[in-house]
Amino acid sequence: MKPWTRYLYMIWLIVSKDIQVEWRGKQGVPVMLVFALLIVFLFNFALQLSPELQAGLAAGLLWVSLMFASTLGLNRSISLEVENKALDGLLLAPMDRSAIFFGKSLSNLFFTFMVALVLLPVFSLLYDQNMLHLNLLLVIFLGVSAFTSLGTLLAALSIQTRTRDVLLPVLLYPLALPILIASVEASRGILSGQSKFELQSWLFLLLAGNFLFYAAGILFYGTILEE
Amino acid sequence: MTISCSSQITIQGLIKRYHFRPVLDQLSLTLDDSSFCLLIGANGAGKTTLLRILAGLARADEGEISIGANHNFSDHLLRLNLGYVGHEPMFYNDLTAVENLRHYAHLYLLTDAEEKINQTLHLTGLSQYQGQPLRTFSRGMQQRLSLARALIHNPSILLLDEPYTSLDPLAAKFLDNQLHGLQKPGRTILLAAHRPQRLLPIATHIAWLKAGKICQHLPIEQLAECPELNHYLQERV
Amino acid sequence: MPANTTNEMLWGLIVILVILLIYTLSLYLRTLSAKSQQTKNQEK
Amino acid sequence: MTKQPKVLGILDILLLILVPASLVWIIFFTPMEAVMGNVQKVFYYHVAAAWAGMLCFILAALAGAAYLHARRLQWDWLSLSAIEVGVVFSLCAIFSGMIWARPIWNTWWVWDPRLTTTTIMVLIYLAYFILRSGLTTPEVQARLGSVYAIIGVLTVPLTFFSIRLFRTIHPVVIATGSTGESAFNMSPRMLVALFISLSVFTLLMADLVWHRYRLAKLQSNNRKR
Numbered sequence: 016m017k018p019w020t021r022y023l024y025m026i027w028l029i030v031s032k033d034i035q036v037e038w039r040g041k042q043g044v045p046v047m048l049v050f051a052l053l054i055v056f057l058f059n060f061a062l063q064l065s066p067e068l069q070a071g072l073a074a075g076l077l078w079v080s081l082m083f084a085s086t087l088g089l090n091r092s093i094s095l096e097v098e099n100k101a102l103d104g105l106l107l108a109p110m111d112r113s114a115i116f117f118g119k120s121l122s123n124l125f126f127t128f129m130v131a132l133v134l135l136p137v138f139s140l141l142y143d144q145n146m147l148h149l150n151l152l153l154v155i156f157l158g159v160s161a162f163t164s165l166g167t168l169l170a171a172l173s174i175q176t177r178t179r180d181v182l183l184p185v186l187l188y189p190l191a192l193p194i195l196i197a198s199v200e201a202s203r204g205i206l207s208g209q210s211k212f213e214l215q216s217w218l219f220l221l222l223a224g225n226f227l228f229y230a231a232g233i234l235f236y237g238t239i240l241e242e
Numbered sequence: 243m244t245i246s247c248s249s250q251i252t253i254q255g256l257i258k259r260y261h262f263r264p265v266l267d268q269l270s271l272t273l274d275d276s277s278f279c280l281l282i283g284a285n286g287a288g289k290t291t292l293l294r295i296l297a298g299l300a301r302a303d304e305g306e307i308s309i310g311a312n313h314n315f316s317d318h319l320l321r322l323n324l325g326y327v328g329h330e331p332m333f334y335n336d337l338t339a340v341e342n343l344r345h346y347a348h349l350y351l352l353t354d355a356e357e358k359i360n361q362t363l364h365l366t367g368l369s370q371y372q373g374q375p376l377r378t379f380s381r382g383m384q385q386r387l388s389l390a391r392a393l394i395h396n397p398s399i400l401l402l403d404e405p406y407t408s409l410d411p412l413a414a415k416f417l418d419n420q421l422h423g424l425q426k427p428g429r430t431i432l433l434a435a436h437r438p439q440r441l442l443p444i445a446t447h448i449a450w451l452k453a454g455k456i457c458q459h460l461p462i463e464q465l466a467e468c469p470e471l472n473h474y475l476q477e478r479v
Numbered sequence: 480m481p482a483n484t485t486n487e488m489l490w491g492l493i494v495i496l497v498i499l500l501i502y503t504l505s506l507y508l509r510t511l512s513a514k515s516q517q518t519k520n521q522e523k
Numbered sequence: 524m525t526k527q528p529k530v531l532g533i534l535d536i537l538l539l540i541l542v543p544a545s546l547v548w549i550i551f552f553t554p555m556e557a558v559m560g561n562v563q564k565v566f567y568y569h570v571a572a573a574w575a576g577m578l579c580f581i582l583a584a585l586a587g588a589a590y591l592h593a594r595r596l597q598w599d600w601l602s603l604s605a606i607e608v609g610v611v612f613s614l615c616a617i618f619s620g621m622i623w624a625r626p627i628w629n630t631w632w633v634w635d636p637r638l639t640t641t642t643i644m645v646l647i648y649l650a651y652f653i654l655r656s657g658l659t660t661p662e663v664q665a666r667l668g669s670v671y672a673i674i675g676v677l678t679v680p681l682t683f684f685s686i687r688l689f690r691t692i693h694p695v696v697i698a699t700g701s702t703g704e705s706a707f708n709m710s711p712r713m714l715v716a717l718f719i720s721l722s723v724f725t726l727l728m729a730d731l732v733w734h735r736y737r738l739a740k741l742q743s744n745n746r747k748r
Binding site: 165168175176182189190192193196197200220223231235238239 | 643646647650653657658659663666670671673674675677678681682684685686688689692
């Protein structure tokens with residue numbers, strides 16, 4: 016097996032293991048989905064959103080509920096590994112530590128993207144706005160990918176503290192703010208019919224975020240996990 | 243896909259600090275090929291720290307470790323030849339025993355994964371429990387499965403961190419004759435034990451970790467010549 | 480005719496100086512307590 | 524604990540002279556802004572504070588990288604000190620910016636990119652202290668703190684550009700240029716004032732970080748016993 020295929024194979028092993036555990040326990044995606052919908056209803060009553068006003072806020076609401084839901088997923092994903100110190104098992108495996116980072120962040124990305132795919136039709140119904148654009152899916156993919164890669168990295172930090180995963184939102188949200196802004200603005204642009212060209216700067220920002228956080232993950236995940 | 247290299251472990255000047263205190267202070271130790279060494283020492287003497295550093299789970303502040311001729315200790319391919327059993331079983335509660343083992347078999351790039359899984363399950367006497375999720379396993383059974391995980395890729399170096407803790411007498415007996423079977427030429431075993439009495443007949447060497455250093459490292463036969471160590475062992479019965 | 484905002488100017492500068500002063504003070508106090516802690520340790 | 528080094532003493536005294544001198548120069552020797560009046564004079568200290576804060580966070584990230592490489596705790600003390608002083612300077616910049624915005628836009632808070640970025644940086648680095656207090660062993664505190672400090676400083680450009688972009692698309696009601704914009708058509712005297720403020724704050728930063736470093740060293744030695 017050539018080094019590259021072995022590296023990708025390891026990443027696939029971690030992702031498939033996470034999917035297998037999720038399929039068996041069903042503690043991840045359903046919880047995230049219900050939590051996201053809960054957030055939407057809470058905001059609806061809290062902000063007394065009138066129907067016509069809501070259309071503009073749909074993008075913002077989508078991303079805030081996605082952000083909170085994916086935080087649950089990030090915490091579950093890391094506490095899964097720390098439960099029986101299964102993370103040591105991964106550290107014992109003959110692979111570079113960055114493969115663990117890739118595996119975990121891709122599996123987080125996969126679960127959060129699943130939640131997003133279910134949320135979109137629900138939002139379309141709630142705000143009678145067709146939200147099933149291909150461009151929107153691309154923006155959601157880029158935004159969620161940046162958010163979950165940064166989240167995976169910070170979850171490895173927060174899990175080592177005394178309060179375990181309570182600290183993740185405090186560490187994650189200020190750092191992830193640009194990603195949230197870019198994603199909401201890009202989604203709002205797409206929903207209001209702007210072409211991808213007009214949203215170029217937002218997409219570039221999302222790409223930069225992705226690149227930055229994946230690079231940080233590769234560089235520091237090993238350092239964070241090593242004792 | 244195993245790298246053939248003699249399984250001699252040499253450690254020089256190993257230092258590891260916690261809260262500024264050097265838990266391991268200029269520790270040096272050489273485990274020659276195919277030896278079965280008992281690592282004894284008081285609680286908090288650094289036995290677990292040493293084993294975790296050797297397993298690549300922790301990083302030494304200073305010092306050199308080389309396994310066989312390979313000096314690049316941090317090369318992750320070296321871990322193909324390393325088995326480690328810690329205090330925790332390192333499995334996923336939602337998966338069954340065989341799924342957990344299959345996960346590790348793939349991680350260690352085994353081509354004959356299924357056959358190896360059945361083999362190690364049989365060796366550790368867990369064949370009939372293989373379909374059950376791990377959360378239903380007792381501490382003893384989890385420990386056995388952990389040993390199966392450490393042996394599945396037939397490593398030439400085996401690190402066991404107090405495998406007897408919280409085992410009932412039956413499981414302890416079971417582990418004894420398994421340890422007997424583990425010894426083979428080309429495999430080096432380092433076992434950290436809290437009460438090493440029962441392991442003296444099996445082991446070939448004994449190393450005493452005190453004050454961050456290996457103060458005694460001698461073959462079992464010469465145990466009589468070191469009264470201090472003997473006294474320490476009597477206390478520990 | 481420029482607005483008469485001298486007060487705001489003074490307030491702005493004062494805010495910065497006050498924050499810096501408070502921080503320097505806290506730094507000084509913490510150093511004192513650390514030093515006394517150190518002498519206590521040395522006696523032990 | 525070693526006695527305070529001579530240079531630090533000189534620096535303290537120098538600052539005791541320079542700070543009031545810079546204030547006098549700003550208040551009396553710079554022209555009054557045609558529209559805003561005197562409040563514009565807060566601009567020099569406001570920009571200098573933001574600049575010193577930014578410098579601190581960059582220094583902290585470099586010290587963090589040095590710790591990860593050399594694993595000497597001294598680097599971590601420097602990183603911690605730089606972040607603490609950086610947060611103080613950023614707070615100075617935020618509050619002075621708000622007081623400056625008050626008479627011009629009669630709102631306390633205006634979503635100006637620079638001001639908002641500084642506020643988010645304060646949030647990021649408050650999280651740094653929360654992370655450190657959640658960790659028990661000093662070595663782990665240093666290692667994870669350094670990683671977080673580096674990630675923190677890497678996201679600042681991203682934060683700044685996303686907010687600036689957000690601003691240009693949703694301009695604030697009275698778009699008379701943000702608090703820093705008027706900095707470019709400055710008379711020589713104003714430039715001198717800006718230069719003085721920047722250098723005074725840079726010296727002040729060095730002084731405070733050095734003092735905080737010695738405190739961190741002292742506290743660390745106390746914990747060793």
